[in-house]
Amino acid sequence: MVRVTLQYISRKGSQNAPKHGKDLKEHARRLTHLYLNDQYIDSIGDISVCQNLKVLFLQNNQLLKIEGLDFASQLTHLYLQRNKLNKIEGFERLVSLQKLYLGNNSISVVEGLENQSCLQELHIEHQSLCPGEEIIFDPRSIAALGQSLQVLNIQGNNITSLEDLVGLEKMRTLLVASNNLSDITKIQAVLSAIPSLIELDMRDNPVVQDYKNCNRILASSHNLRVLNEKQISMRTLDFMKKFEEHEQRVKARQPIQAPADLINSISELASNLPEALAKDVTSSIFMGTALRNVKENIGNGHQNSSASEMALSTPFEGGPFFHFPAFKSSTCLQYDGHTIPKPFHRQLILGTQLGHRQQPPRKLKPTTMPKCDKLSSAVIVANSDITQNLKGALKQTICGDMVSTK
Numbered sequence: 001m002v003r004v005t006l007q008y009i010s011r012k013g014s015q016n017a018p019k020h021g022k023d024l025k026e027h028a029r030r031l032t033h034l035y036l037n038d039q040y041i042d043s044i045g046d047i048s049v050c051q052n053l054k055v056l057f058l059q060n061n062q063l064l065k066i067e068g069l070d071f072a073s074q075l076t077h078l079y080l081q082r083n084k085l086n087k088i089e090g091f092e093r094l095v096s097l098q099k100l101y102l103g104n105n106s107i108s109v110v111e112g113l114e115n116q117s118c119l120q121e122l123h124i125e126h127q128s129l130c131p132g133e134e135i136i137f138d139p140r141s142i143a144a145l146g147q148s149l150q151v152l153n154i155q156g157n158n159i160t161s162l163e164d165l166v167g168l169e170k171m172r173t174l175l176v177a178s179n180n181l182s183d184i185t186k187i188q189a190v191l192s193a194i195p196s197l198i199e200l201d202m203r204d205n206p207v208v209q210d211y212k213n214c215n216r217i218l219a220s221s222h223n224l225r226v227l228n229e230k231q232i233s234m235r236t237l238d239f240m241k242k243f244e245e246h247e248q249r250v251k252a253r254q255p256i257q258a259p260a261d262l263i264n265s266i267s268e269l270a271s272n273l274p275e276a277l278a279k280d281v282t283s284s285i286f287m288g289t290a291l292r293n294v295k296e297n298i299g300n301g302h303q304n305s306s307a308s309e310m311a312l313s314t315p316f317e318g319g320p321f322f323h324f325p326a327f328k329s330s331t332c333l334q335y336d337g338h339t340i341p342k343p344f345h346r347q348l349i350l351g352t353q354l355g356h357r358q359q360p361p362r363k364l365k366p367t368t369m370p371k372c373d374k375l376s377s378a379v380i381v382a383n384s385d386i387t388q389n390l391k392g393a394l395k396q397t398i399c400g401d402m403v404s405t406k
Contacts, residue, residue: 001042001062006049009034025049037061037079044068058083059101066090080105081123088112103153104128111138119148125175126156134158134180142167155179155201162190173199177228182206184213188220199226219244 002008010024028047033055041061048071055077056069063083069075070093077099085105089112091097099121106128113119122145127135135157142164151173152165159179163186165171171194181187184207191197200217207213208228218224218232218240225232 002040003043003045004036004041004047004068005045006047008045009036009047009050033057047071069094091116099123107135108133109136109138111141113138113141114144117144117148119145121151121153122149123151123153124157125153129158132158134160137164139164139167146170151175161186166190166193168194170196172196175201177201177203177205179205184216188216191217191220191224192222195222197221198223200224201226201228203228215240216244 006024006028009028028049029051031050032052034050034053035057037057038060041058042063044063044067046068048068051071051074053072053075056072056075057079059079059081061083063080063085065085065087066080067090069090073093074096075094076096078094078097079101081101082104085102085107088102088107088110091100091112092115095115095118097116097119100116100119101123103123103125104127105124107124108127108129110122110124113122124135129135135154146167146169149168149171152168152171153175155175156178159176160181161183162176162181165174174194174197181202182205187207191200200221202208202217208217214227218227218237221237224237
């Protein structure tokens with residue numbers, strides 16, 4: 001294998017070789033960039049004469065550990081991708097390091113960076129880990145990088161939680177694609193603790209398979225501008241924050257359960273009437289009560305109440321749920337002195353045409369059911385005057401509105 005020495009540096013590559021007539025050590029002392037990538041290097045010897053070295057390229061080699069770099073106090077960029085490193089060590093003297101590239105190695109613990117107070121970028125993506133193993137973070141290193149680290153690339157490391165990153169207050173770019181993040185609540189807590197975050201990449205994680213979680217991520221962030229490589233406008237960010245606040249208020253509301261006598265009365269009513277007629281009757285009954293409740297809530301200062309919250313959906317004995325949807329209108333026909341709901345028009349007309357009924361044909365007079373504003377299904381809203389006026393409302397609705405006079 002290959003060991004890096006001063007003579008090796010002078011032989012390999014025109015970038016490192018001294019010019020004709022110059023002393024080798026003098027040339028090495030003036031070097032600021034050293035290109036040693038793709039050369040099967042497995043160890044680093046004595047190159048301490050390179051006192052002014054700032055950028056060191058060592059990617060695509062066979063290094064098992066980092067050693068021999070204690071002299072490089074001015075080193076700012078270090079490239080160590082695609083080696084055989086399994087531990088972060090030997091960085092105690094690299095106090096000026098700003099960018100560190102450790103991708104495609106076998107590192108399982110982010111540690112040994114307590115002295116890197118100037119580090120701005122840490123790339124440690126796609127580590128070769130054992131099945132079921134994930135990369136973890138040493139709290140001491142995270143605390144040391146809290147005021148300097150701006151870019152963190154930890155893609156493809158089987159990470160299941162981001163809670164260890166809460167101390168990185170200055171981070172602007174977080175790349176966590178191709179991991180196992182699934183808990184949106186914990187992710188929201190971490191993002192809310194990093195106000196400086198501008199770019200976030202969470203592609204190929206279970207949590208983003210639901211588009212609603214992406215909306216929650218936007219609502220939890222402070223200044224996010226790029227999510228999964230898509231630009232986010234300030235207007236979109238503000239809208240998602242307000243929408244999330246609204247969702248939280250809706251979830252915090254306690255639904256009011258209807259009394260048992262009301263449920264029994266409605267169930268009995270539904271079982272004794274035709275299906276179409278039961279829907280129209282119950283819809284008209286609860287329309288007036290719902291609108292009165294809305295007006296009372298608005299008068300009491302509850303501006304967030306709406307008529308849609310007054311719709312009825314209740315369990316009954318005949319099945320798991322009996323739903324009373326609201327109808328805009330329903331047309332009826334008179335036949336043999338009876339009012340026929342619209343769903344039965346087709347059967348009535350076909351039966352007359354086929355001669356199933358022997359009575360002489362009579363003129364069908366169309367009449368219109370009372371219109372009801374459309375109400376969406378929501379929680380049950382119980383009101384005391386529903387039970388008290390149930391019989392009166394039924395009598396008025398059935399006898400006064402739905403039965404047409406001859």
